[in-house]
Amino acid sequence: MTYLYYPGCSLKGTGKAYDESLLAVMKKLGVEQQEIDDWNCCGATAYMAVDQDRAYALASRNLALAEAQGRPNGKPVEVLTPCNACYLVLLKAQKRLEEDALGKRKLAGALESAGLNYEGKVSVRHPLDIFVNELGLDALKEKTVNPLNGLKVACYYGCQIVRPYSTFDDQYDPVAMDQVLEAMGAETLKWPLKTRCCGGSMTGTIPEVGMRLSFIILKEAKKRGADVIATACPLCQFNLECYQNEMREEFGEAVDIPVVYFSQLMGKAMGLSDRELGMQRLFVPFAVPAASK
Amino acid sequence: MSNNGNGRTNGSPRIGVYICHCGINIAAKVDVERVTRFAETLPGVVVSKEYKFMCSDPGQELIQKDIREHDLNRIVVASCSPLMHEETFRKATANAGLNPFYFQMANIREHVSWVTKDKDLGTEKAKALVAGAVRRVSLHQALEKKRVDVHPDVLIVGGGIAGIHAALTIANSGRKVLLVEREPTIGGHMAMFDKTFPTLDCAACILTPKMSQVKDHPNITLWSYSEVTKVDGFAGNFTIQVTRKPRYVNEDECVGCMLCIDSCVYKQARVDDEFNQGLSKRKPIYIPFPQATPPVVVIDPETCMQLSKGKCKQLCAEACEKHAIDFNQKEEVIEVQAGAIILATGFKTFNPMRIPEYGYGRYLNVYTSLEVERLVNASGPTGGEVVLRDGSKPKSIAIIHCVGSRDHKTNKYCSRVCCMYSLKLAHLMKERSNAEVYNFYIDMRTPGKGYEEFYDKLLEEGTHFIRGRVAEVTDWALTDAEEGKMIVRVEDTLVGMPRRIPVDMVILSVGLEAQPDADDVRRLFGVSCSKQGWFTERHPKLAPVSTATDGVFLAGACQGPKDIPDTVAQAGAAAAEALAMIDKGFVELEPNTAFIDEEVCSGCKSCIPMCPYTAIKRDDEKKVAVINEALCKGCGTCVATCPSGAAQQNLFLDEQIYEEIEGVLNYV
Numbered sequence: 001m002t003y004l005y006y007p008g009c010s011l012k013g014t015g016k017a018y019d020e021s022l023l024a025v026m027k028k029l030g031v032e033q034q035e036i037d038d039w040n041c042c043g044a045t046a047y048m049a050v051d052q053d054r055a056y057a058l059a060s061r062n063l064a065l066a067e068a069q070g071r072p073n074g075k076p077v078e079v080l081t082p083c084n085a086c087y088l089v090l091l092k093a094q095k096r097l098e099e100d101a102l103g104k105r106k107l108a109g110a111l112e113s114a115g116l117n118y119e120g121k122v123s124v125r126h127p128l129d130i131f132v133n134e135l136g137l138d139a140l141k142e143k144t145v146n147p148l149n150g151l152k153v154a155c156y157y158g159c160q161i162v163r164p165y166s167t168f169d170d171q172y173d174p175v176a177m178d179q180v181l182e183a184m185g186a187e188t189l190k191w192p193l194k195t196r197c198c199g200g201s202m203t204g205t206i207p208e209v210g211m212r213l214s215f216i217i218l219k220e221a222k223k224r225g226a227d228v229i230a231t232a233c234p235l236c237q238f239n240l241e242c243y244q245n246e247m248r249e250e251f252g253e254a255v256d257i258p259v260v261y262f263s264q265l266m267g268k269a270m271g272l273s274d275r276e277l278g279m280q281r282l283f284v285p286f287a288v289p290a291a292s293k
Numbered sequence: 294m295s296n297n298g299n300g301r302t303n304g305s306p307r308i309g310v311y312i313c314h315c316g317i318n319i320a321a322k323v324d325v326e327r328v329t330r331f332a333e334t335l336p337g338v339v340v341s342k343e344y345k346f347m348c349s350d351p352g353q354e355l356i357q358k359d360i361r362e363h364d365l366n367r368i369v370v371a372s373c374s375p376l377m378h379e380e381t382f383r384k385a386t387a388n389a390g391l392n393p394f395y396f397q398m399a400n401i402r403e404h405v406s407w408v409t410k411d412k413d414l415g416t417e418k419a420k421a422l423v424a425g426a427v428r429r430v431s432l433h434q435a436l437e438k439k440r441v442d443v444h445p446d447v448l449i450v451g452g453g454i455a456g457i458h459a460a461l462t463i464a465n466s467g468r469k470v471l472l473v474e475r476e477p478t479i480g481g482h483m484a485m486f487d488k489t490f491p492t493l494d495c496a497a498c499i500l501t502p503k504m505s506q507v508k509d510h511p512n513i514t515l516w517s518y519s520e521v522t523k524v525d526g527f528a529g530n531f532t533i534q535v536t537r538k539p540r541y542v543n544e545d546e547c548v549g550c551m552l553c554i555d556s557c558v559y560k561q562a563r564v565d566d567e568f569n570q571g572l573s574k575r576k577p578i579y580i581p582f583p584q585a586t587p588p589v590v591v592i593d594p595e596t597c598m599q600l601s602k603g604k605c606k607q608l609c610a611e612a613c614e615k616h617a618i619d620f621n622q623k624e625e626v627i628e629v630q631a632g633a634i635i636l637a638t639g640f641k642t643f644n645p646m647r648i649p650e651y652g653y654g655r656y657l658n659v660y661t662s663l664e665v666e667r668l669v670n671a672s673g674p675t676g677g678e679v680v681l682r683d684g685s686k687p688k689s690i691a692i693i694h695c696v697g698s699r700d701h702k703t704n705k706y707c708s709r710v711c712c713m714y715s716l717k718l719a720h721l722m723k724e725r726s727n728a729e730v731y732n733f734y735i736d737m738r739t740p741g742k743g744y745e746e747f748y749d750k751l752l753e754e755g756t757h758f759i760r761g762r763v764a765e766v767t768d769w770a771l772t773d774a775e776e777g778k779m780i781v782r783v784e785d786t787l788v789g790m791p792r793r794i795p796v797d798m799v800i801l802s803v804g805l806e807a808q809p810d811a812d813d814v815r816r817l818f819g820v821s822c823s824k825q826g827w828f829t830e831r832h833p834k835l836a837p838v839s840t841a842t843d844g845v846f847l848a849g850a851c852q853g854p855k856d857i858p859d860t861v862a863q864a865g866a867a868a869a870e871a872l873a874m875i876d877k878g879f880v881e882l883e884p885n886t887a888f889i890d891e892e893v894c895s896g897c898k899s900c901i902p903m904c905p906y907t908a909i910k911r912d913d914e915k916k917v918a919v920i921n922e923a924l925c926k927g928c929g930t931c932v933a934t935c936p937s938g939a940a941q942q943n944l945f946l947d948e949q950i951y952e953e954i955e956g957v958l959n960y961v
Contacts, residue, residue: 172649192767220769 001134003080003125004066005033006090009041010083015234017278021263022082022127024276028267029135029143033080036066042086046201056103057110059093064111064118077122080130082263084160084233090124091165126161127263128176128232129168137183145271147185151288153265154189154226155181156217156240158233159197171195177230177262184269189224193217198236203243208250214239215247218255228286230262237261241283258286306337306431309365310423311356313347313372315402322406322415328371331420335427339363348378356382357389366391367430371399371423376841392435394884394944399426421960428956432949436884441923443529443880444632446471447871450521450814453481454857455849455864456637457503462868464512468875471629472507473535474517478585480504481639485568485663487670487677489857490717491747497584497672504586517587522626524634524817525906527926528844529880531631539622541592541600546617549588553609553618554578564596566674570664572682573674578609582672592618633844633871636828637864638814640850643697643704643803650765651696651801656779657682659766659799662714669721679726687728687797691781692719693763694734698804704825708804709854712738715802716747719756722800731757731794733783741856759794761786766799805854818845827853838867843880846870885927885944891917894939900931 011019026033039062041047043055063079070077081087096103097120111118131140155177162171169176174195178188198217199210218240221229231237241259248254260282267277268288274280279287310332314320325343332341340359344352347370359365368391370382375398383393401419409415447463449456452474460470472479483489484504486496507513516537523534554576562574568581577597580590598605599620610618642663645653653659658681660668671677681687692715698708712734719730737758739748752758761783770776771793778795785792807826808814815822820840821829828851831839838846848864849855855863874880896916901909908924909931911917918940920931931940941947 170649173655192765192769216769216771 001075001078002032002034003078003130004070005035006039006062006066006079006081006086007035008039008081008083008086010085010234014238015083015261017281018082018234018237018261018263020276020278021261021267021272024272025263025266025270026127028270028272029131029139031130031135034069036062036079037069038065042083042089044085044089048089048092053103053106053110055089056093056096057107059089060097060107060111060118061114061116063090063093063122064116066122067118068116071121079122079124080127081124082127082232084126084158085235087124087126088160088165091167094120094122094124095165126168126232128161128180131180131266132176133168137179140180140183140266144184144269146269146288148181148265148269148288149185151186151265152189152225152227153181153186154191154221154224154229155194155262156198156221156229156231156236157194158231158236159195161232162195177232181230181262181265184266186265186269189221189226191220191224193220198233198239200235200239203239207243207246210239211243211247211250214243215251215255218244218247218257219253222255222257226257227289228265229257229259230265231259232262244284256284258282258284260286306367307339307363307365308335308337308367308369308427308430309356309359309363310335310338310341310369310427311347311352311371312341312343312401312419312423313352313370314343314345315372315406316345319372319402319406319419322409322412323401323419324412324416327416328401328419328423332369332423332427335424337367337431338427339365347372348381353381353385353388356385360386360389360391366395367433368396369399369423369426369430370396371401371419371426373402374400374404394436395430395433397426397430397433399423421957424960425953425956429949429953432946432952434943434946436943438881438884439922440879440881441529443875443878444531444630445469445875446629446631447633447635447875448473448521448531448533448629448631449635449637450818451481451637451639451849451851452476452479452507452515452517453637453639453849453860454483454500454503455639455851455860455867456481456635457500457507458861458864459635459637459848459868459871460507460513461503461510462865463872464510466872468512468872470513471535471631472513472515473519473521474515475520476581477518477540477589477591478581478587479507479515479517480582480584480586482663483857484582484584485570485670486666487673487721488717490713491741491743493717493720501584501586504584508586508588515587517589518591521817524819527880527882528842528874529632531634531844533629533631533634535627535629537625537627539594539624540589541594541597541618541620541622542590543615543617543619543622544587544589546615547589547613548615548617549580549585549590551580551590552612552614553590554580556608556612558598558606558608564593569667569674570661572664572667592620632875633846634818635846635848635864635867635871636814636818636820636840636851637848637867638808638811638851640805640854641808643708643806645696645801645803647703648696648700651693651763652766652768652779652799653801656766656768656799658685658687658779658797659801662711662718662800662802665718665722665800669718669725677725679722679728681798685797687722687726689729689731689778689794689796690722690726690798690800691731691733691763691766691779691794691796692722692800692802693766693781694732694802695762696801696803697806699735704804704806706825706854707738709738710856711802711804713741713744713747713856715800716751716756718800718802719751720754723754723756728797729757731759731781731796733759733761733763733781735762736760741858759783759785759787759792761792764791770795805850808851811851818842820845820847827851838863838870844874883927883944885942886922886925887920887927887929887931887940887942888922889918889920890939890941891915892939893937894918894935895937897936899936900934900940903930903934905930 043058047055199213203210329343387393399422446469519537525532565571566575594600667673775795811826819842846867848867849860894917
């Protein structure tokens with residue numbers, strides 16, 4: 001299976017480390033991928049709020065491109081979508097194509113004017129889904145050379161990969177990331193904030209509201225003894241990591257804790273170098289503590 | 294077969310057609326005037342009239358007057374479903390001296406006006422149906438209803454308060470009742486409750502005397518730990534198969550001394566106690582609760598050493614002076630007869646694991662309301678003392694309403710009893726633990742005698758009421774005061790802001806759902822049920838305890854969520870309906886039975902195995918099939934099966950059906 005890789009804009013910008021570490025980990029695991037040619041922005045939630053039809057057209061273009069690129073293999077087309085926002089938006093576009101006849105006609109028209117056509121043969125997959133349900137935890141254990149023993153990780157999923165579509169995990173208490181990191185030796189936290197809102201783009205627009213939401217997550221993870229927070233979403237990672245100084249000033253309480261991508265932790269366990277995993281890009285430095293090796 | 298019922302109208306059909314407005318039910322979507330004028334043009338129609346309400350007295354008199362004045366010999370009424378008023382118009386026809394089966398009904402309400410938007414289309418469809426009915430009725434023949442004696446006994450399925458009350462009512466009238474309960478004891482949910490709203494009288498004090506009356510009543514046979522597995526026959530003459538599960542204890546010998554339980558090889562009770570909702574443990578040999586009826590122990594074969602492993606010292610059997618324990622007891626299948634059946638199979642409570650946000654199963658001190666009923670019960674696992682699973686005593690308690698009710702993700706309906714039982718539990722918890730109690734509600738629903746007053750009383754007692762659907766129960770603390778507590782997050786819609794209420798205990802007021810096997814049960818008894826599994830009454834207002842199957846009645850929450858007063862009232866009504874049927878002494882059977890044209894029948898026997906009621910036999914001398922009319926239910930299977938057309942069915946003769954189809958199609 002060669003997955004068609006849809007990085008989305010974040011993974012080429014603020015979330016570069018996610019892109020680097022994920023690709024490195026997949027290579028090590030023998031998961032083949034090919035980037036979708038000429039992919040475009042998924043539109044995210046922002047465009048959806050401005051103009052639904054255009055936002056859907058934007059997202060569907062990626063599905064149509066993937067289908068065109070993947071179909072000739074004669075195999076089902078699977079689009080690997082690491083960014084939570086992209087993942088949700090692509091699923092949402094598919095849902096509209098399935099359920100809304102009028103919406104489907106509009107989209108078909110838009111795609112046609114770009115010389116494209118979408119038959120609905122693409123399935124959108126999240127890397128966590130692939131690791132747990134396709135590769136399997138045993139394969140991950142096999143590739144683990146530096147188990148994350150003693151490392152206490154707070155797995156933070158964000159809202160978008162399980163809501164509203166819980167395609168591969170529980171809507172309220174997802175476990176895929178916990179399973180992956182536990183398979184590689186880490187200890188994961190039982191906590192109720194796995195899918196609580198990080199503030200999203202509110203951190204930029206109404207910082208006092210957005211920052212407070214991130215603060216709650218950081219504080220709780222720290223209080224429960226986490227060494228590090230693992231995320232699966234570039235926006236969550238950014239919100240949780242980059243405002244820790246401001247939060248200390250705003251709320252008068254230090255919540256300094258490293259926030260990494262789950263794929264970075266996987267890479268560490270698999271013996272990949274910090275460079276390969278983009279560790280130098282972190283604002284709050286993280287190194288697997290010596291004690292945990 | 295004679296051509297008609299009064300000997301007066303042997304000649305060609307003289308048909309009267311009557312089109313009903315049903316107020317505006319029909320008239321809004323069907324041009325009744327146009328249909329009436331159209332009917333006049335149909336062959337054989339002598340008069341055609343319209344009327345506001347054909348089913349009313351003046352409407353019926355209109356028909357009868359015309360029969361006499363115009364010498365009519367066939368009647369067609371186009372109105373509602375035959376289920377509603379076929380019997381009414383047949384009677385009206387008969388009262389004017391015609392055989393009642395010279396009548397045909399066209400359904401232009403359920404089949405036309407209620408399902409059609411366009412009035413022209415509705416009118417056209419109504420005309421087609423009337424044309425079909427007119428052509429069909431021309432070929433109707435006079436038929437006689439058969440009378441069959443009614444078996445005087447009543448079967449009641451389910452031994453909760455509904456079944457108990459119905460059983461006692463019928464038994465007190467002198468009739469015999471068989472009460473079948475699938476659990477080891479009768480009593481149902483009510484036996485688990487501590488007190489009942491709004492009077493706060495103790496549930497056990499009012500229920501257990503009725504339970505023992507059931508046990509002692511000479512007219513009641515009680516089969517607990519038993520299930521109905523097959524139902525045959527018809528109203529007045531049901532044949533019912535009951536399967537009695539082995540309890541491995543001879544019911545006639547056991548006196549309920551419970552010495553066997555004390556001597557069981559398990560010194561410690563290890564199995565979750567179902568009656569106490571798993572809040573305590575029982576042994577493999579047990580009695581559900583001290584007042585269980587019958588007061589007989591039962592052995593759970595899955596955990597009993599002897600029954601599961603085949604090896605045990607059998608100390609229980611040794612301890613029993615009556616030698617009542619019998620490890621070789623087998624399932625017993627018994628056939629019984631009854632004239633009427635009352636279904637009182639009750640409900641189950643909503644499983645709150647389906648709403649993970651509320652933390653049931655994740656946080657130790659989140660309880661269901663049914664668990665709390667046991668917790669505050671003097672005969673419960675803690676003797677009525679409010680001690681939580683972690684051994685602590687709560688200082689603050691949240692009661693969350695509408696868990697699994699009024700919720701588009703789970704059940705859309707209101708479970709009707711939760712507001713009131715939540716108030717009751719709030720009162721009891723405050724009284725027993727002196728904790729602060731918070732009720733989280735969407736809105737309070739307290740219609741009922743003394744219910745609103747009870748709500749007032751709670752307000753005065755100082756229970757807190759917060760209006761808002763709870764978002765989640767969680768354990769992440771924002772402040773020191775919240776540390777170690779569960780936090781109820783809710784939008785307080787009266788204050789207009791989100792709130793966090795830290796508490797030690799959460800009670801989920803779970804809604805009521807149909808029994809998980811409601812669909813199997815309804816098939817067994819031939820009744821229908823709603824999408825949610827509640828059994829459907831024949832008419833929501835005017836036949837609330839009858840079902841679409843004659844002789845089968847409903848009592849209690851199996852028909853929909855209900856509190857105890859309503860359940861008991863309905864059980865009384867079901868008992869009265871069953872008694873009315875039995876005391877009449879006979880039932881009239883529809884003459885729509887099948888018969889064999891012996892001239893045509895080749896004796897091929899194709900029909901015999903097809904008959905679901907084993908009503909067909911072969912006469913080996915004549916070499917033809919013979920249908921036993923008393924057993925035939927008029928399902929028509931043999932008619933459809935017969936390769937030669939020898940099997941025919943009264944009221945559904947081939948030519949009658951063809952004529953109706955042609956009438957409809959010719960018009961279209």
